[in-house]
Amino acid sequence: MSDAKVIEPKVIGPRSGAAFLLGAGEILTVTDPQGCQVADLLAFAAHDVREVISNGRTFDYEETISLTTGNRLWSNRSRVLLEIVEDTVGRHDFLLTPCSEATFRHFYPDKPVHRGCFGNLAAALSPYGIEEDAIPTAFNLFMNVPVEQDTGRISVIPPTSVAGDLIRLRAAEDCVIGLTACSAYASNGGSFKPIHYAIQPAPAPV
Amino acid sequence: MSDAKVIEPKVIGPRSGAAFLLGAGEILTVTDPQGCQVADLLAFAAHDVREVISNGRTFDYEETISLTTGNRLWSNRSRVLLEIVEDTVGRHDFLLTPCSEATFRHFYPDKPVHRGCFGNLAAALSPYGIEEDAIPTAFNLFMNVPVEQDTGRISVIPPTSVAGDLIRLRAAEDCVIGLTACSAYASNGGSFKPIHYAIQPAPAPV
Known part of the structure; x- marks a missing residue:
């Protein structure tokens, strides 16, 4: 990899979001730069965002x-949109x-209301025609x-990710990606932090 | 209940589906008449089926x-669309x-392809403008x-429902319901059976 270009990561600030195109074969790296932060990811087929x-x-096929x-x-x-090709955490939802x-x-009645990852994704995805x-x-x-096996009860506890942990996903085809640095208290242990991402080009055809 | 009208159940034949309106306050009873059968249920807000x-x-709030x-x-x-008001099985997905x-x-490469619950729901819901x-x-x-707690692995095993088991759901508002008698081999132990349903009117205002 000595001839690989160094790819400067893009920063998603605390409690915000972004949307961008990820071409077929490109690899998206999402990094938790400080640890214990969550990033909500969505992927739509670029040729028809109803997909x-x-x-x-995913649960059924996997x-x-x-x-x-x-x-x-x-x-x-x-159809497959993304494949996880590397994962240093192994714990996602x-x-x-x-x-x-x-x-x-509902969950934080005493705290200021925020538009959250949903509002951030909606704003970022709107230019792509996604409602x-x-x-x-x-x-x-x-x-x-x-998830508790016997009762089905779920809980939201702090991530196990530490600073620098990452996940890499390869696009099976051209995708519109939505990505956030999570805004909720429970999901990241009450600390709002940035998320970094970078896109690695698809390998040249042989 | 001696003055209650007997409500004749409607029958969804094996490997088929139906769609119908369920008004606010009405109660939908879905019965597994022979046992060990699955019924896929969808509910859309009647006033705007994008909801x-x-x-x-549901997992988050419940x-x-x-x-x-x-x-x-x-x-x-x-927003709440349906509430489960009775359930003799306690095991749903x-x-x-x-x-x-x-x-x-994917799952039954040696068996004839069927349009399945998805195709049955799509056909039944199409008149309501649902794509x-x-x-x-x-x-x-x-x-x-x-769901295995440690690994997250899931499996599809036969239902625990026996003949006559049922679930009752009350509509919080006017809904379009889609409902099937499941077509897949694994979900019902390889036996395709009908599903019955009935709609009980909302109580008269006091």
Whole structure:
């Protein structure tokens, strides 16, 4: 890799979000620069944004709710949009929807309301023609949501990620990506931190 | 209840589906008449079908993935659409998407392809202006999908429901309901059976 260009990461500030194109074969690296932060990720097929990652399809085809290196993220049309090619954490969530004004009112009635990852994703994705109602359950990077086997009860506890931990996902085709630095108290142990990301070009055809 | 009208149940034949309106306050009873059958259920807000039940919002607000009497089904707009008011089984799934042509090809490559619950829901919901891509993860009544706590692995095993078992859901507002008698082999132990449903009117205002 000595001839690889150094890719300067982009910064998603605390409690904000971004959207961008990820071309087929490109690899998205999402880094938790300080540790213990969550990033909600969405992927839509760029050629038709009605196609979007689906937790239900992904759980079905991957036969697990715990996704890590080698697992793929499937769309509502039963096609692969992203593949996880590296993961230094191994603990992510695909059960819960992005925090929003409504979830702030519900879970944190004594704290100021924030538009949350949902509002940040909606704002960032709007230029791509994606409406609020089309935002499904996100793949929540580094989010730590244990499920009790006997009762089904879930809890949201601080991520196990430490500074510099990362996950890498390769696009199976051209995607519109939505990505946040999470705004909720519980998901990151009450500390709002940035998220870094970088895009590595697809290898040149042989 | 001696003056209550006997409500004749409607029958959803094996491997088929239906869609209908459920008014605010009405109670939908879904019965497994022979036992060990699954029914995929969807609910959309009748006034704007872009609002639909969301497993992620429901897991978040109910703080469990195991839903039974007293739990509510929340929409992508953080509002309650249905409440479970009775449940003789206590074992349902909200993790997996409806079986479809693609899932038949994936999981049963040696068996004939069927349009599955997805195709049945899409056909039944089409007159209500609901497109295929708007079909999210369904609430799969009687479906038995254990999750291993340590690994996150899931499996689809036969339902625990016996003949006559039922679940009752009250509409918090006018809904479009989609409902199937499941078409997949694994979800019902390889036996395709009908599903019955009935709608009980809302109580008269006092």
